[in-house]
Structure formats: C-alpha cells, structure tokens
Amino acid sequence: MVFRKLVLRAMGSSGLYSILRHRRKGAIAMAYHGVEEEIIDPRIQTVHIPLRRFRRHMDYIKKNFEVIALDDLSERLEAGRGLDGRQVVLTFDDGYRNNLEVVAPLMESLDLPFAVFVSTEHTGQGVRMPTYRLRAGIYLTEAKSCRIRGFPEPFDLRDERARDHAIQAIAARYKTAPQPEADAILEDVESLIPEERWSEIDARFASDTPMNWEEVEILHRRGVTIGSHGRRHVILHTGQDEAWIRDEVRLSREEVERRLGSCRYFAYPNGTSQDIAPVAADEVVRSGYELAFTAEFGEIRQDTDRRLLPRVDGDDGFEYLQFYLNTAYRPGHHG
Ligand SMILES: [Zn+2]
DSSP, rough: OOHHHHHHHHHHHHTHHHHGGGOOOOOOEEEEEEESOOSOOOTTTEEEEEEHHHHHHHHHHHHEEEEEEEEEHHHHHHTTTOOSEEEEEEEEEOOOOOOIIHHHHHHHTTTTTEEEEHHHHHHOOOOOOOOHHHHHHHHHHOOOEOOTTTSSSOOOSHHHHHHHHHHHHHHHHHHOOOHHHHHHHHHHHTTTTTTHHHHHHHHHHHHGGGGHHHHHHHHHHHOOEEEEOOOSSSOTTSSSHHHHHHHHHHHHHHHHHHHOOOOOOOOOSSSSSGOOHHHHHHHHHTTTEEEEEEEEOOOBBSOOHHHHOOETTTSOHHHHHHHHHHHHHOSSSOO
C-alpha cells in the first residue's frame, strides 16, 4: 500500500500524466456522496469526505480537465463526437444536505457544474440512508451482542473488531437480500438503540441528513442537475421483485419530473454490476432516462452503453484520483 502510494506520487510529479492523458479518448464521471468540513467518526460517515480533500480534487480537475454538465455529456454522446479524454462530469449520490451547504458554494466559486442523484422517498420524508442506519446501529449500540433476523447465530458486539465483523456480514446480506428481508434486517439493527438516543445520534451526524424538496429545488434553481437515485434506495439486484424494480426506476423519475420539470439521468443504488438486474437497465430506457450511471470503474466512450455508464469513485486518496483520471485504469484492487 505505502509503496504503491509512493510510486503513484512519483508519477504525479514526473509529468508522465500529461502524456498519458492525451492517450485517453472518453470522459470520466466522478462519483461522490457527501462533503463535510470535518469527519467526526469515519466508521459512521463512510460516504463523506473532508472538504480539504475534496477541494484538492476540484483544484486538480479544474486545472487539468474540462468539467462539463451532464446535459453536455448527453448531447456529445448523442452526437457521437466531442469526447477527447479531457472531459469530466461530477456526480453526487443520495442527496445529502451538505451537497447544498458545503459542495454548492465551493463549486460556484470554482464555476464547476455538477449533478445530484436524489432518492425520492428519503428526500420527501427525511429518512436517512440504510447504510448510515446500519453502521450507526451496530457501532453505537450499548448492546454486547445482537440477534438479526435471517442469521442463525447472534452477533458478538463486545469490541471494535467484533463490530467490524458484524457490520460487514449484515451489510453484505442487506445489499443482496430481497427487500422485505432487507427491511427486517434494518428494523432489527435500529431496535438496538432506543429512539431518544437515535435523535441524539442523528443530531451529532448531521452529515447524513438528506435534503428536503425545498432544498433540492434551491440547488436546481442554482443550476445543479438533479437526477434520480430511485425511491427508497432499494438495490435493484436480480433477487428483487421485477415490478418493484420497475417502480423504483419509473416512479422516482416521475416524482423528480413533477417537482422540477424534468429528470433525464439515473444512478443505480450501490451500483456494482451485481446490483443491477437486466430489468433495471431495461426500465431505465422505458422510463425515458437518457443516461444511467453505475459504480463500476471505467471511462465513458462514444460506444459505451448509455444505460450502464461507469464512474470513478472519489473516495480514494489524491494519488489514486490522479492516476484514475489520467489513465482510466485501475491496477488490481486496493484497500
Ligand atoms: Zn446511494
């Protein structure tokens, strides 16, 4: 890990990237979630990155690439021209309030367009994302063990390592289970913390507050592209009911369209290839979206399937960002 980072850092200062960059042909879509002034507990706030790191990303991207809006990307793909390796689009999943309070002011000062994919029921009801609720439930409960429906054995929660293990197993099942089972898992984890303590915890982790519609509309009026991320952040894998999958894709689009006038883009919840049933990609087209984004790594070229556009995760360190942006290549897998 350390060695790889040193190599990447050396590459970054060698000038090699300015050569490699010109060999690329497509666009890169960056995938972020939230940005916070300060991260107070990285176990819980896994999807948020500190502002200073995000600013470094944006400074680098602005200096070396051409940041375009999603509408512009869509038009260039439609036209079959206009991508030459320099284009970058900036996207944010889930619809956190910090997109309005922290991200938007910075982007406006740098004059960079970006897009936010909102989960319409979370936006409408102020309910927090499942990952936050699972992580906060397991790491912050006072229980020393717990039983979760669907698991034959209770989980040991005596120490940090046991909780790491529990959250891994529980989150993995949550993401692959049919929705009724996933809901039961979430309910069991939430019950590990009494309700009055949840309000304390939620207040401490303001980072995970979703925007309400009023706030989404403010962003929209300020020129930010708003797309759909489904209704309930249901993961659209092949184990889900097909009608349910179609509803998540179609009804969320209708809701955003009703509120804002249009909704041309979709981002799949979780978004790895195993989180996207063929019927989900099919419904993206039927519902009338122009582009849909995954969490699979890669570069967007003229011939890339517009229902399954790859993105580059913005959560990795700066050296990785440089490497990804300039090569569109990810060496092996790292931690
Ligand atoms: Zn998401």
